[in-house]
Amino acid sequence: MTELALLVQGLLDGSIYALIAVGLTLVYGLLRILHVAHAALFTLGGYVGVVVTNETGSFILALVAAMIVAGIAGMIIYRLVYQPILHLPPYVALIASIGLFIAMQEGFRFYDEQGVSYVNPPVQGTLELAGQTLQLAKIVTFFVAIILIGGLGLLAAKTRTGVAWRATVTMPAMAESFGINIIQVRYINFFIGSALAAVAGVMVSLTTNLVEPTSGDVWSYKALAIIVLGGLGSMRGTLIACFALGVLEAFATTTCVPLGNIQICLGEIMNRDAIAFAFLVIVLMIRPQGLFVRA
Amino acid sequence: MEDLLNAYDMSLIRTAAVMVIMALSLNLITGFCGQISLGHAAFMGVGAYTSVVLSINGVDFILGTLAGMALAGILGILVGLTSLRVRHDFLAITTMGIVFLFSGIVEQSSFLGDTDGLSGYPHPAYGDFAYMVMTILLAIAVMLLSIYIRRSWMGATFKSIGDDEDTARILGIDVSLYKLAAFVMGTSLAGLAGSLYAHQTTIIQAENFGFIESITVLSMVVFGGVGSIAGVTVAAIVLTLLPLWSQFIGDYKLLFYGGLLFLMMRFAPYGLAGIVVRLQRLVFRRTGDTG
Amino acid sequence: MTTVLEVRDLRVVFGGVTAVDGVSFSVDDGQLLGLIGPNGAGKTTVMRSITGIVRPTSGNILLDGQRVTGLPIHRRMRRGLALSQQLVRPFREMSVIENVAFAAGYRKTGNPLKSLVTFDWTQERARATELLAMVEISSYADADTGSVPLGVLKRLEVARALALDPKVLLLDEPLAGLNSNEAVTLGDTIKRLNGDGLTVVLIEHNLGEVMRICPRLVVLDNGRKIGDGPAQEVMADPDVRAAYLGTGAGGSHAAA
Ligand SMILES: Nc1ncnc2c1ncn2[C@@H]1O[C@H](COP(=O)(O)OP(=O)(O)O)[C@@H](O)[C@H]1O
Ligand SMILES: [Mg+2]
Numbered sequence: 001m002t003e004l005a006l007l008v009q010g011l012l013d014g015s016i017y018a019l020i021a022v023g024l025t026l027v028y029g030l031l032r033i034l035h036v037a038h039a040a041l042f043t044l045g046g047y048v049g050v051v052v053t054n055e056t057g058s059f060i061l062a063l064v065a066a067m068i069v070a071g072i073a074g075m076i077i078y079r080l081v082y083q084p085i086l087h088l089p090p091y092v093a094l095i096a097s098i099g100l101f102i103a104m105q106e107g108f109r110f111y112d113e114q115g116v117s118y119v120n121p122p123v124q125g126t127l128e129l130a131g132q133t134l135q136l137a138k139i140v141t142f143f144v145a146i147i148l149i150g151g152l153g154l155l156a157a158k159t160r161t162g163v164a165w166r167a168t169v170t171m172p173a174m175a176e177s178f179g180i181n182i183i184q185v186r187y188i189n190f191f192i193g194s195a196l197a198a199v200a201g202v203m204v205s206l207t208t209n210l211v212e213p214t215s216g217d218v219w220s221y222k223a224l225a226i227i228v229l230g231g232l233g234s235m236r237g238t239l240i241a242c243f244a245l246g247v248l249e250a251f252a253t254t255t256c257v258p259l260g261n262i263q264i265c266l267g268e269i270m271n272r273d274a275i276a277f278a279f280l281v282i283v284l285m286i287r288p289q290g291l292f293v294r295a
Numbered sequence: 296m297e298d299l300l301n302a303y304d305m306s307l308i309r310t311a312a313v314m315v316i317m318a319l320s321l322n323l324i325t326g327f328c329g330q331i332s333l334g335h336a337a338f339m340g341v342g343a344y345t346s347v348v349l350s351i352n353g354v355d356f357i358l359g360t361l362a363g364m365a366l367a368g369i370l371g372i373l374v375g376l377t378s379l380r381v382r383h384d385f386l387a388i389t390t391m392g393i394v395f396l397f398s399g400i401v402e403q404s405s406f407l408g409d410t411d412g413l414s415g416y417p418h419p420a421y422g423d424f425a426y427m428v429m430t431i432l433l434a435i436a437v438m439l440l441s442i443y444i445r446r447s448w449m450g451a452t453f454k455s456i457g458d459d460e461d462t463a464r465i466l467g468i469d470v471s472l473y474k475l476a477a478f479v480m481g482t483s484l485a486g487l488a489g490s491l492y493a494h495q496t497t498i499i500q501a502e503n504f505g506f507i508e509s510i511t512v513l514s515m516v517v518f519g520g521v522g523s524i525a526g527v528t529v530a531a532i533v534l535t536l537l538p539l540w541s542q543f544i545g546d547y548k549l550l551f552y553g554g555l556l557f558l559m560m561r562f563a564p565y566g567l568a569g570i571v572v573r574l575q576r577l578v579f580r581r582t583g584d585t586g
Numbered sequence: 587m588t589t590v591l592e593v594r595d596l597r598v599v600f601g602g603v604t605a606v607d608g609v610s611f612s613v614d615d616g617q618l619l620g621l622i623g624p625n626g627a628g629k630t631t632v633m634r635s636i637t638g639i640v641r642p643t644s645g646n647i648l649l650d651g652q653r654v655t656g657l658p659i660h661r662r663m664r665r666g667l668a669l670s671q672q673l674v675r676p677f678r679e680m681s682v683i684e685n686v687a688f689a690a691g692y693r694k695t696g697n698p699l700k701s702l703v704t705f706d707w708t709q710e711r712a713r714a715t716e717l718l719a720m721v722e723i724s725s726y727a728d729a730d731t732g733s734v735p736l737g738v739l740k741r742l743e744v745a746r747a748l749a750l751d752p753k754v755l756l757l758d759e760p761l762a763g764l765n766s767n768e769a770v771t772l773g774d775t776i777k778r779l780n781g782d783g784l785t786v787v788l789i790e791h792n793l794g795e796v797m798r799i800c801p802r803l804v805v806l807d808n809g810r811k812i813g814d815g816p817a818q819e820v821m822a823d824p825d826v827r828a829a830y831l832g833t834g835a836g837g838s839h840a841a842a
Contacts, residue, residue: 274400277392451688455677457679469698
């Protein structure tokens, strides 16, 4: 496998992390909450995507439906779960979020224990790149992510509303004193973040052709690690960390380094998920403030 | 006495006792010292695997347990060192990472049995009843230790750190050293619980010590009332036994734990102990005891 | 006279804001120094740099002639500093007297191992009782810190700082939130403690009290030192009058 192929593979995975991590960062920026239950919205999106595709035959419709359902669910979570406990110590919201996440996961199990699959999986097929086979679905995911996140970034940079929104996410107190309706911005954040997580859920379901109650877990745990790596609350740092981790995982799981006359292969010592968290722990030891935030 | 309990009862009691040790050990870190840990089960796993590997190699149970505690404690110091350097929010995620590191490494290591885990290892030759009595006594010892710490100046210092660590520093408290002390004590006791657990069952696998298990222990601390020794003990026993007694709760154990965590935080963030305090206030107000 | 505390060419920059810009002064053993200046002048930042809460961009802090700039906060406090903060931070889970007694137990909390085998609170409670009486909040001893007025909490901060038996006491606006009688009494107490040999650095907006009890003043404005010397002389300095009194906090006005 060539370096180029690994790099591409890593960037493709990075785009999925990005879709999930944007929502986590939006929520953290505004509320200082580690929104663990975000993972459940990824899974919810996946379920809606598969079910609606199977019912209607339209994948695009399913994708939109998934975004809307997850977006609304995100707003409901804000209203019913977080808003009433914002004044309590931060661990309260964190633990509530974990509880909600686990409960929602079990709720999916009520609905469907085995998981759901596409009857006619859309966007299948593969592409050859430098001797490496890439799933078409992953490439589509990458471009969908770039378009959605890039579009969001443009809106935030170029429009009046976007600028106000960005200001609110980075400096809530300041924005409030300028008369911005901060509650409204919170709802918008939850809607957008959750909708993007749903997109990730749907796109991942294309590559695995399976959505089960625990589908979102590992992606989302790692997305939490990513937003910490990115410095918590910094969108640019988060996005860089997403792609950095994707690429790192691609290389670390397959590359061996010679040490004397033995080969050390990280992939043989620990699995992929452990590598991500080892990276997190090591980075935090060296740069406790996160990778991309100035001290 | 021995005849009154069947094997199943004894296994319930042993499990509950082990969970009491686990919950109280996390309570030292989270309850006393205010440091959230989402990865406490990993330290239990370190204790379990160390002790089992040693007993496979012919090492005595007690020595193996002590070694498991030591290793868990050393790992605890490492995690504690991270916690000193990172912001409060980061710690939750770092400790969560420990769980994935643990299982990620164990499941790739053939001498730890990969994903199959370890089984068929020798148990101490005490017999079920004596083993159960021993676990109960150890659980009581950990309770007493918790009470002891809470009453000591160390307990007061932990309380100050959990309350406001910046102010504790201004009063000359070496906050880092105390946090490390909490991590060492808490994680080595989790190692103890791990060894006890491993030797009362026949197989251990990395997934026995994963994220969900860590959250289960955290839910015991939260349900009992963060910091309250009695509350956490009761919560550990109730939350261990309920899913085993009630078929429904057993089937939907995670829904139950998750819902409980969520509802407690949403409606009673100070746990059972908080509810008791509120009831007391209510009663005292009725009797005109307080103004 | 020996110098106990020295601030040398201190600069503190927050983001783009230079809060302290090359400030130097030293405090002799047994002095009572008033550190004054308009709001935002950088007084609190200087005090927080002395204790180590704020990391200076450049410059040094010396205690007893030794550089402590790199030392963590708790080590500096254990070298004889104590701080009463501008924004009160009582431990909410402890009562008023427990807050002070806990601080008074500094010998027992110096080392985790020692703290683990120590239980006795009698001496500390006795000392705390004394200190609460000294700052005149004895009647609140057993109260919850959540339920007492700000004036009491400000004095609790002072009592808690005194409980560390400091060589140098740093007070950041201890009189704010007190009524004028309470302020005069606490001013007297500070003066008396100083008379007994305690070195004090006092940040205070109540100029009347400052002029009454501080023989020496250091004046900051916009992060720079613009005056340093005997109180009357400093206040007579045209620069100080222009910068400080010009902001509207006139001496006679504040003294009223
Ligand atoms: N933690 C901080 N971050 C950013 N700016 C700060 C911080 N602390 C103080 N400042 C700024 O530094 C300047 C000096 O503040 P401060 O030392 O509190 O003044 P004073 O105590 O004299 O009123 C002010 O402009 C203030 O806004
Ligand atoms: Mg100030």
